[in-house]
Structure formats: structure tokens, C-alpha cells
Amino acid sequence: MSTRINLSLDQVFDLAHRALTHNGMADDHARAIAEVITQGQRDECHSHGLYRVLVCVRSLRSGKVDPAAQPTLSQPAPSIVKVDAHFGYSLLAFQHGLPRLVEAAHKQGVAALVIRNCFHFSALWPEVEAIAAHGLVGMAMTPSHAWVAPEGGNRGVFGTNPLAFAWPRAGQEPFVFDFATSAIARGDIELHARQEKAIPLGWGLDADGVPTTDARAALDGAMQTFGGHKGSALAAMIELLAGALIGDLTSAESLTFDAGAGATPCHGELLLAFDPQRFGADDFEQGQQRAEQLFHAITGQGARLPSQRRFTARQRSQAEGVWVERSLLRDIEGLLT
Amino acid sequence: MSTRINLSLDQVFDLAHRALTHNGMADDHARAIAEVITQGQRDECHSHGLYRVLVCVRSLRSGKVDPAAQPTLSQPAPSIVKVDAHFGYSLLAFQHGLPRLVEAAHKQGVAALVIRNCFHFSALWPEVEAIAAHGLVGMAMTPSHAWVAPEGGNRGVFGTNPLAFAWPRAGQEPFVFDFATSAIARGDIELHARQEKAIPLGWGLDADGVPTTDARAALDGAMQTFGGHKGSALAAMIELLAGALIGDLTSAESLTFDAGAGATPCHGELLLAFDPQRFGADDFEQGQQRAEQLFHAITGQGARLPSQRRFTARQRSQAEGVWVERSLLRDIEGLLT
Numbered sequence: 001m002s003t004r005i006n007l008s009l010d011q012v013f014d015l016a017h018r019a020l021t022h023n024g025m026a027d028d029h030a031r032a033i034a035e036v037i038t039q040g041q042r043d044e045c046h047s048h049g050l051y052r053v054l055v056c057v058r059s060l061r062s063g064k065v066d067p068a069a070q071p072t073l074s075q076p077a078p079s080i081v082k083v084d085a086h087f088g089y090s091l092l093a094f095q096h097g098l099p100r101l102v103e104a105a106h107k108q109g110v111a112a113l114v115i116r117n118c119f120h121f122s123a124l125w126p127e128v129e130a131i132a133a134h135g136l137v138g139m140a141m142t143p144s145h146a147w148v149a150p151e152g153g154n155r156g157v158f159g160t161n162p163l164a165f166a167w168p169r170a171g172q173e174p175f176v177f178d179f180a181t182s183a184i185a186r187g188d189i190e191l192h193a194r195q196e197k198a199i200p201l202g203w204g205l206d207a208d209g210v211p212t213t214d215a216r217a218a219l220d221g222a223m224q225t226f227g228g229h230k231g232s233a234l235a236a237m238i239e240l241l242a243g244a245l246i247g248d249l250t251s252a253e254s255l256t257f258d259a260g261a262g263a264t265p266c267h268g269e270l271l272l273a274f275d276p277q278r279f280g281a282d283d284f285e286q287g288q289q290r291a292e293q294l295f296h297a298i299t300g301q302g303a304r305l306p307s308q309r310r311f312t313a314r315q316r317s318q319a320e321g322v323w324v325e326r327s328l329l330r331d332i333e334g335l336l337t
Numbered sequence: 338m339s340t341r342i343n344l345s346l347d348q349v350f351d352l353a354h355r356a357l358t359h360n361g362m363a364d365d366h367a368r369a370i371a372e373v374i375t376q377g378q379r380d381e382c383h384s385h386g387l388y389r390v391l392v393c394v395r396s397l398r399s400g401k402v403d404p405a406a407q408p409t410l411s412q413p414a415p416s417i418v419k420v421d422a423h424f425g426y427s428l429l430a431f432q433h434g435l436p437r438l439v440e441a442a443h444k445q446g447v448a449a450l451v452i453r454n455c456f457h458f459s460a461l462w463p464e465v466e467a468i469a470a471h472g473l474v475g476m477a478m479t480p481s482h483a484w485v486a487p488e489g490g491n492r493g494v495f496g497t498n499p500l501a502f503a504w505p506r507a508g509q510e511p512f513v514f515d516f517a518t519s520a521i522a523r524g525d526i527e528l529h530a531r532q533e534k535a536i537p538l539g540w541g542l543d544a545d546g547v548p549t550t551d552a553r554a555a556l557d558g559a560m561q562t563f564g565g566h567k568g569s570a571l572a573a574m575i576e577l578l579a580g581a582l583i584g585d586l587t588s589a590e591s592l593t594f595d596a597g598a599g600a601t602p603c604h605g606e607l608l609l610a611f612d613p614q615r616f617g618a619d620d621f622e623q624g625q626q627r628a629e630q631l632f633h634a635i636t637g638q639g640a641r642l643p644s645q646r647r648f649t650a651r652q653r654s655q656a657e658g659v660w661v662e663r664s665l666l667r668d669i670e671g672l673l674t
Contacts, residue, residue, distance in 0.1 A: 076446070076615060076616075076618055077444070077445055077446030077447075077612070077615040078415060078416075078444070078445045078446065079415075079416045079445035079446040079447045079448070080445075080446035080447065080615060080616060107414070107415070108414055108415045108416035108417075108445055109413065109414030109415065109416040109417035109449065110414075110416045110417065110447060110448070110449050110609070111416070111447070112446065112447050112611075112616070114616065137577070137578070137582060149638075149640075150635045150638070150640040151640060152639065152640035152641055153635060153638040153639060153640030154638055154639075155634075155638050157631065157634045157635055157638075165570070165574050167577050167581075175573070175577070177567075177570035177573075177574070179566075179567045179570065181567075226564045226565070226567050227563045227564025227565075227567065227568055228563070228564075229516075229643065230514075230516045230518075230563050230564065230568070231564055231567070232640075233502070233514035233516065233643050236512070236514075236631065236635070236643075237502050237514070239631050240474070240504050240512070240628055240631070241474070241611070243624075243627060243631075244504075244613075244624040244625070244627040244628040244631070245474060245611060245613055245616045245617065245624060246616055246617070246624075247616070247617045247618070247619075247620030247621070247623065247624050249627075250627050250630070250631055252630070252631070252634060253627070272447070274449075274578070274582060275414070276581075276582055278413060278414040278417060279413075279417060279449070279451065279582045279583055279584070280582065280583070280584045281413055281584070282584075283584030284584070286584065287580075287581040287582060287583075287584050288581070290580060290581040290586075290587050290590070291577055291581040293587070293589070294494065294573065294576050294577070294580075294581070294587055294589070297492075297494045297589060298487045298490060298494055298573070301486075301487070301490040301491055301492050301494075302489065302490060302491075303486075303487040303488060303489035303490030303569075304489055306566065306570050306573075
């Protein structure tokens, strides 16, 4: 008997939605979350696919997240759209803010979407892709929990602080990247620890600040940023822009707020949208061609565009559905009884 | 006899200004350039100090740069300020655009300054610092010449594509970084080649795309980005935002435009300004404190803030003037006869 079962994308959405609502999540939140979970499963980002249903339900049961918080919207300046998630999940807040962000970017040329007071577990690529689907260039960043040491230091200050970017391409998937400014995801170090496998140097420091290959020591010590002092500078920028600037928690404050619960981090998020038509004006078409020439210069020498693997998986999933481990399905179905 | 001579900052400015105007540069351009050259010398960024006078005069004599081009300003959207440098140097264009950028950021919350058709030789930190001096958060980026291969590739596509950021701090120097998305500056590889010294792995590839420690082979092959696929993604983002989006040249086009002259690159620049008062509103003061806590968490564990070395040099230079090599002064004085 195969250990995996084929599901259509509609079935994935339906399962996630039912498991979330059955466990007390309001319908609109459950829809917003089930949508990105379906996208994660579709793109074979398994840690952001159906597996997340388990994490969400655990967080719901911990009582930290408000499962029915209604986001409220304001526009404190013509180019700033602000959504207060009121300590619900971030995704419904993003959905509420997106149309106003798009409108502001069209009108002003560039605009920001600020999400405040949200619990945040999702990848950023679904959001920058949603911005790009409106023909806009998107950027997004968030802090997380203060696990990552600054270059030259030895104690956690930064979160894994992801940065995502999308450039819309006519008639095809956008150019998209979404990376952590930590050298590696915390989950990868946890996986190595569980499997008692060594980690490469460059991922973490032990409690004395010494570079280590011991995964457990790195979890007790501090993670490292990618790219030395440059990655460290970027991580600081994200604390400042998506924390201090927008009036929300830094990764250190978010970790304190969590108070050892090990829940999904609570903090803010900053997204930017640029309208290429307003920036490019008469040169818009030429700008589009320039971007395509850049992409061809990259792929033409055998290098990959970021997200290429994800888009290949997407095509496959859209044609054939997705394959899900029976054990994962059993765990999710267990949440429905 | 000492090989170095002490000059006041006014003397540095005056010398640079005289050498530039004597060689045909219009007074307003010469002032704008002499100002950042003085800042570079003051902060002991020697490659951006008085040494640049020689490079500027060489470029002037090559006839590529218009030494008197008058920048023209437009505002195609409320949050986009655009300055066309008309193939003069970028710095006067930046000075023309800055007041309008500041005004737009105050009014809209976030705004962009686009500089088009400029010759660009300067570091970006003087510009993001100038934005921060108005109490705004600044970001800046430019392409350059296509010397840098994408991760997984072997031929130059990206420029050294610097990214700079500044966060204003009350009563003290801002938090500032300014780094190339290449692993190292091209000048550093050139220096190794001249001195016949090996370069570390990670800086460059030979003409066959093989990682090399031979500086000359890397100059004939391709440079590498910092931080693997993440640095490569950032470099691509800068081509897209500060090239394709704003309707100006990518690094590949800029290199073609140069046509082997080896002149200062000609391309565009994108700057962003965020108003923390508009983003923070009632939480502005708390945001300022959060930023300070972040900085203290970094320096409190013995790590350095970026630009700290530069600010130390600045203090010293402001108190004692700067020390300049006699040979460099002789070369500059040679341009005055």
C-alpha cells in the first residue's frame, strides 16, 4: 500500500478549512489560511503545506491567538495602508489590506502596507506574488523570534527575518525570491538535532559564542546570519523597518511576549508595492524587456531563477494534484473528531 | 620628511573643487562632488576621498560626461520624484532631488527618488545619511557594470550593485550600512592582481566558470556575489528596481554603453525615504526606543554596528583634520597647471 494519497487542490483546501473551523477558527480566517496552506502544498513547500494545519490548531488550543479577530484598516498617510490584526493571524489582515495597497500604489507610485499585532507563520512569497498578480512589484519583510546573533556577536538579537520580492512578468509566473536572513531555517537545525546529525559550520554558535557543528548546542546558543556582516546588516534593517518603524515588536520583544510558549511569533509586517507603469511611464515597455533580458542572461548560462523549482512543482500539482503522506492525513483527520 | 600632510576639511574641499573646475567642470557640479569627496576623505574611505579627483578628471577628459549638464526635475506621481541628470554626474542631481523627496516622504509617508541618465562613482552612504539628516529612513541602490555572475552561473550579469540604508538617531550619527552585493569590490581584486597576490575562494570564477584564487583570472572571468543564492537574488532585485523599474540601464547595458572606455558607469539610481513620524504616529517615540534597544543589544555583546569605524574616523578628522599622502597631493596639484 502506498504511503501517500493523491488529493486535488480543492480537497487540500477543504481539508485544511474544515480542520481549522472545527477547532474554533472563524470561517474568514480559516479560508485565508487554508488558501496559503493549499499554495504551500501545491508548490511542494511541505513545511508550509498541510503540515501547518497541525501547528495552527496547536496554537489555537494554546489560547494565544484570537481565532475570530476582525482586522481594522486605516490610512494614516496617502502611501501608508495600515491593518491592525488585533492579535489574530496575519493572513486575513493581508487580504483586507491588499486592495487598498494596490489602489495606493497605482495612485501614489509606491505605497506601504503595514500589518500590526498579528501572529505570523506563513511564507512571504504568497503575499508578494499576490501583489505581483496586480502588475505591481512587491517586497515584504518581518521580524520573528530573536534566535540569530549579529555578526561578531554571540547572542540572539535578530529573528530569521525573511525578505521577499516579486517582479510581475506578462503571461508567466513572476520573478520571486523569499529568503531568511539567517544562514538556515531554525527548523532545519531542529531536524538535525532530532536526527543527531552534525550541522555545517556557519549555521550556529554554541552558548559560549564558538562556531559549532552540534545542532543542539546551536539551538541553545545562537543561529548565524547568512553572508557575514552584510546579512547581519540586512537582518538589522528588517528589525528597524518591520518593527521599530511600524510601531510593532522587534524579534527580541516578540520572543519575550511568547514567554516560552513556543507559539507562532507575534509581531508586525511591512510590505511595499511599486507601480512599474508610474515609475516607467513612456519607458515602461522597455523596462519590461530589460527585465526579460536579465532573466534570460541568468537562465541562458545554466543558472536558475529563484522559485523555479517551486513553479515546476506548481505546474505538476495543478495538472495531477498533490501527494500527501497518509500519516499526515491521519493526524489532520484526528483533529476533526 | 613625513610622507603625509595635514589638511583641514575646508582645504580638502577647496582643493577638490579647484581641480575639478580647472578641468572644465561647472561650479555647481564641482561643489556637489567636492562635498562627497571631502566626506570620503574625512571618514577615511580613501577610495572615495581625494583620490577620486584623479578619476573624475580622467573621466572629464574622456569626454563621456557632460561637465555642466543641468538636472531637470519632475514628479510623475505623488510619491515619485524623478531627476534626469542628462548624462552629468549623479551628485548634483541628488542634491536637486533631495528637498522634493523629503517633502514627498513627509506628505505621503514613503516616497522614491529616481535619478536617471547619470554617471555614478560615489558611495551611497553620503546620500542615505543626507536623507537621515531630515529625520527620515533612507534606502539607496544602483546597478553598475556587469562583472558579477549569478549563483550557479559563470558569466557577468549583475553589477557590484550596492545597497545602502540609514536610520536616523536623535543626537548622534545614524545607523548606516552601504555594501556591495558582490563578494568584494572590483578594486580589491584589481589590487590583488597588481600585487600578484592570490584572492580567497568565493571572490571570483575564471573564464571557464571555475572558482579561482588567481586575481587576473577572476578579472577575465566573473566576480561572485556575497551570500550565495541569497546575495545573487538581491543583486537581481537591484537590477530590476534601479534599472528596469525606473527605465534606466541594467549593468549589462551600462557595460555595453561604456564600450570598453573603462569610464565611470552610466546608469540610474533608486532611493527611498520613509517618514517614521507618519509610520509610527502615536508609537513613534516607542519605535525610536526600540531601535536604540536593538543597537545596544548588538554593541552590548561586543559586535559592531556597521559604519562604526567610519564614524570614529569622522570624529578624528573633524578634530584634527585629515592626513593626505604627498604623492596624491602632487598628482592633484598637477591637474591645476
